[in-house]
Amino acid sequence: MTAQNPPLLMVEDLSIAFGTEEGTARAVEQVSLRVESGQVVGLVGESGSGKSVVSAAILGLLPNTARVTGSVRFQGTELLGRTESQLRELRGNEIAVVFQDALSALNPVLKVGDQLAEAIRVHDRSLTKKQLHERVVELLDLVGISAPEQRAGLYPHEFSGGMRQRVLIAMGIANEPRLLIADEPTTALDVTVQAQILEVLERIRDRTSTSILLITHDLGVLAGLADRVVVMYAGSKVEDGPVEPIFYRTAHPYTRGLLASLPRVDRRTDRTSRLYRIPGQLPNPHSRPEGCVFHPRCPHAQAARCDRERPQPSVVGDGHVAACLRIEEIG
Amino acid sequence: MNPTGTAAPVPGNKPSGRGFLRRFRRHRFAMAGLAIVLVLAFCCYFANIVAPFAQNDQHLLLGATPPSWRHLLGTDQLGRDYLTEILYAGRLSLTIGLSVAVLSTVVGTVLGVIAGYAGRWIGEVVMRITDLFLVVPPLAVLAVALQGLGRSYLIIVLVLAGIGWTVIARVVRGEVLALRERAYVDAALVLGASHLRIVLRHLLPNLAGVAAVSVSVNVATSIILESTLSFLGFGVRPPQSSWGNMLSQASGYVGTPQGYLLYFPGLAILITVLAVSFVGDGLRDAFDPRRKQ
Incomplete structure (x- = not known):
């Protein structure tokens, strides 16, 4: 692919607001991000930071009450403002999603194999029953479900949580989409199963040309998997860069806080020391602070500056940007 | 290759492909009910072979x-011969009961x-x-409608059915309101499924249990309603006969030695209604793969 080709997914200045009884809730403000072909991009943030709203916007799943500005381009074509039937062509075929809650995202009365087959048939009606079955078994095998032949005939409730999540991933990649959006795919799982699911995502990255937008609140998940990381806080993008500098040359105070609050086995803690936590709480989307959204919780905040001026993303390294006014001083 | 093989044992040789039948067969009452309905239907529709006498063979x-x-x-x-007449x-009675039940369930479900x-x-x-x-x-509606439109059994x-669909329509609407909020509907949507497809492939299978119960309840109510109508003189008229108008003709015998004229058609209705309800129950359970026994 040459440099002139548009990126697979390009989100520019995306802002999303919802009118509510308490006033306007600005869920997402001026977020830009890009996913190149074959990349895994992590979108990190706390609950309520707007990361799931961004993914809903990409898929055109926002409710009618949302006010959306900016642009979302997929392979160079604008997605915002497309009709339902135009989006339907794309969904599942070019862009697919893996949901968070695997139990409720599977239909309890349909057999797992039939649901997978359904996902394929939505876009490809040319397959015979036999081919369809073979494809289903192949997909289940790819996501690491043993005895796929037999398990295709079982119902979701006969599967464990990790296996259900694998099925969802299989549904996501059924039509070999260009982009797979994984919305907290490991959140509901325990740690060992989490690792297995990440392994599946890794396998998809290595064996197919599918790009992955991995939405998570867990930076640790991204370390081994992502090529790039985008950090969101209170609806704004605070840092964006390749995975290594994000972890080792962290620029933004919020990202530093996030990293510091991860429990680590290689860092000794005695009984008196506690895990770091970022003081304060995520601001209410109805009344975001003036200036930098993070300043009320930021250890480096400077009066009369951080609470007035809105930081713009500034380049701090190769492909690495951070939105902080004091980036030079605190670096 | 991966350690998940242990996550859940694959149920061995269970014929999971025929899960619906297996689940239905486990339901004893439903099986008994089905047998009764089938025998009864066979005897009625092949009455010309089964019945001991010819129809309308009078011995005044x-x-x-x-x-x-x-x-x-x-x-x-x-x-x-009363058995023959029944x-x-x-x-x-069975034709009316079944066709009304199916028709009103279909209309009610669609709406x-x-x-x-x-x-x-x-x-x-x-x-x-x-x-x-x-x-x-x-x-009241029935009486007026039948007066105005004539009383062929089609009418x-x-x-x-025009009256029976309302209850099922409400129940189905309630179910759909809950079902359409489920994550798998969203999941199907982001897979690119059209709304029609979501309704047909995801909602209807979830509604099958409700529909089955509705059919069985409606069979019962419409046989009874038809009986009531016939009893009041608005339904089937002689020489055509149904269990309902047999009851109405026998109504004069309450408390006389000929009271059995009342009991036997009544018993036929009772047995049919009960058997059909059991079948409906069994179907509802069989449509839900999560139900274990």
Whole structure:
């Protein structure tokens, strides 16, 4: 692919607001991000930071009450403002999603194999029953479900949580989409199963040309998997860069806080020391602070500056940007 | 290759492909009910072979006699074999019961799904129309409709179905309102499925249990409603007969030695209604793969 080709997914200045009884809730403000072909991009943030709203916007799943500005381009074509039937062509075929809650995202009365087959048939009606079955078994095998032949005939409730999540991933990649959006795919799982699911995502990255937008609140998940990381806080993008500098040359105070609050086995803690936590709480989307959204919780905040001026993303390294006014001083 | 093989044992040789039948067969009452319905239907529809006497074989001098070996259920006031008459009458009662039940469930389900899934003003309009049908006393409507339209049994079926769909429409709408919020509907949507596809492939299988119960309840209510109508003189008229109008003709014998004329058609209705409800119960359970026993 040459440099002139548009990126697979390009989100520019995306802002999303919802009118509510308490006033306007600005869920997402001026977020830009890009996913190149074959990349895994992590979108990190706390609950309520707007990361799931961004993914809903990409898929055109926002409710009618949302006010959306900016642009979302997929392979160079604008997605915002497309009709339902135009989006339907794309969904599942070019862009697919893996949901968070695997139990409720599977239909309890349909057999797992039939649901997978359904996902394929939505876009490809040319397959015979036999081919369809073979494809289903192949997909289940790819996501690491043993005895796929037999398990295709079982119902979701006969599967464990990790296996259900694998099925969802299989549904996501059924039509070999260009982009797979994984919305907290490991959140509901325990740690060992989490690792297995990440392994599946890794396998998809290595064996197919599918790009992955991995939405998570867990930076640790991204370390081994992502090529790039985008950090969101209170609806704004605070840092964006390749995975290594994000972890080792962290620029933004919020990202530093996030990293510091991860429990680590290689860092000794005695009984008196506690895990770091970022003081304060995520601001209410109805009344975001003036200036930098993070300043009320930021250890480096400077009066009369951080609470007035809105930081713009500034380049701090190769492909690495951070939105902080004091980036030079605190670096 | 991966350690998940241990996550859940694959149920061995269970014939999971035929899960529905297996689950239904486990339901004893439903199996018994199904057997009764089938035997009853067979006897009624093949009454010309099964029945011990010819239809309308009158022996006026014999009159009403109590059950005997020659006439297992006795004879009616015209000296006809009562068993024979009940079997022939069952044709009409069963036909009306089944066709009304299926018709009203289909209509009710379609309207309920539209109301629930489309939502907004379409849903409101459909539900207000449903309310309108619900508040009018059905017997009055039926009586008037049958007076005006004639009383062929087709008309009776249509009129009964025209009243029977309302309850199922409400129930289905409620179910759909809950189902369409499920994550798998969103999941199907982001897989690129059209709304029609979501309704057909995801919602309807979830509604099958409700529909099965509705059919069985409706079989029961429409047989009873038809009986009531016939009893009141608005339904099937002689020489056509149904269990309902047999009851109405025997109504004069309450408290006399010929009371059995009342009991036997009543018993036929009771057995049918019970058996059909058991079948409905079994179907509901069988449609839900999560139900274990």
